[in-house]
Amino acid sequence: MIERGLDRVREGDGALPAGVSLEARATRPGSVWSGLARRLEREAPSLDDAGPAASADSSQPGSNGEAAVRRARARRLSLAQVLLLSSFAAVAFFILCALVPEWVAPYAPTLMHGDAVLTGPSAEHWLGADQFGRDVFSLVVYGARQSLLVGVSAVLVGCGVGVSIGLVAGYFGGWVDLLAMRLIDIWMAVPNILLAIALSTALGPSLGTTILAVSVASVPRYARVLRGRALAVRGQMFVLAARASGASHLAILRGHILPHCIAPALVLATLGVGNAILMASGLSFLGLGVNDDRPDWGYQLTQARAYLTVAWWAVTFPGLALTALVISVNLLGDALRRRLDPHGRAHGGNPPATTPRERAA
């Protein structure tokens, strides 16, 4: 939203079509955009302090309105950066918790403090203690590992399978495509969580089942998007050229199609981590997740729910941690999307009609 405004300004400024981001274009030496990018770069410091002297310094015949837009742009940019930086910080913190929880947590997650059962936040127990007298803060810190583990592995599996299906379907087209897409339709006809329930029932609750159930649910999303991209790329000259020079299908898929589809896959994967974490916690809540001794936010919430009326802290903080992690990951994914997939914007101006995406439609 914020960046979208920024792009508008950029477009108005130098008639930039909604294409790859300015910086990315500028990396190609001698490109049409490099001159413009250099100019904007020169102006960049003057945007930051945005004083009257700075605007007088500007190479453009800056009217008052233009200067105001620039000031607004500089201010908005910093807001976006603050959000992005705090997301980075939050994710880094949770990763730290997942890797070395003993550095962060004051107590072991299983240590029961007999005198602290169901006591609220205090100096010894920052976020209170649960029904077993376990320190809620320590549990939250140790629980990060499980969530991140499930989130990241589910995305790796789901993304891998989905991307492969999508690429093959889009590249080969014809009956392969038809078959794969019908399969995806069926796959999507069973609502995510019910598919996960079926898998957990068949395989029994375990960490592996949770990862499998969550990743299986995410496959169609990757497959659909990647199929569209592959379909758009496969008719391009360089693919035909590679084919004509005798490259195998596998080599073309790996060397020519995949690199062109990697950006949307990366964006979907980042946003997928948040979804995977949410879904895994839902499965835990339904009693289908891992319910051994390993600290897990979803399971922790389920247990603490029975003590809702007497210990609000035990249900509030694990959920808050979960939400903070997912929001941060989503914000990072959103930022990545704006950077890598400018055409995906809801209304960032119409992309030129010759983009592959348009031709595929």
Add this chain to the structure above:
Amino acid sequence: MMRQLLARVFASISVVFGAVTLLFLILNWLPGDPATLIAGQDASAEMIERVRTQIGLGRPIGEQYRDYIASLLRGDLGTSYVTREPVLDRISSQFPATLSLTLGASLVAVVVGVGLGVVSARYHGRWLDQLIQSAALALVSVPAFWLGILSILVFSVWLGWLPVLDDGTFWPSVLPVGCLGVFVSVPLLRLVRDGLIGTLSEPFVMTLRAKGLGERRLFFVHALRNALIPAVSLLSVLIGDLLAGAVIIETLFARQGVGRLAVEAIGSKDLPMVQGAILFASTGYVLVNLLVDVAIVAIDPRTRARARGA
């Protein structure tokens, strides 16, 4: 038009058939052994074998599948391992509760989603818009069950406004319906907002504006109507979210319903019940999708024109 509709119906039937097969394979073919599940972890081998023959699991998978499809076509979803009732009876007795929950939630979702979407677009880029967008982002990042737990904590425990236990009135339904509705309203909200903002920059709006049409009429009549068409197709996504959310919300609030039935059936290893409930939900999902497709053709003249042209 008619031919297109028939093709669509046929596609839906094949998808349901595929979903039936997929579920059958997951529940009957995967390494987990239903007989062991039913007999219990420490049952003797002899007992497991007896259960296996009793429920007809010893036969080849192809034969089981054929029988399963045959009974499905007769409208028989099987018999519960636990209560020995026909699965379909149990599901149809629980269905009204789920239907009223999801219908109520859709109503809330439409009111909240369209309402806030309109407000957000009207104040595009201003603080109110930013606030609503931030709230939407927070909402999609919150687990549904935690939202439910928090709402119980705030509205029942702290404020004491709403009861949670069933007392025969409609008050205990307010929280579950509200939670589910608000939860599924986010995609709708975003779509309406982005759609409105997009529509407002289209040439026809400029023409209307140039002809001197009032800003309010322009916004609420012409732009909103155009922005709502994609919102209808979003219903198909919405129904999936609703079904998934219903499973969680019914379990959390200990309400009756098909979702809770499925979750409880997992607890008691009641495979036919799990299978039946999921199948029921998937069929409903496909059916709603079909209806949405038909509805879009009915309300959007452009798709009709396209169908004729093709």
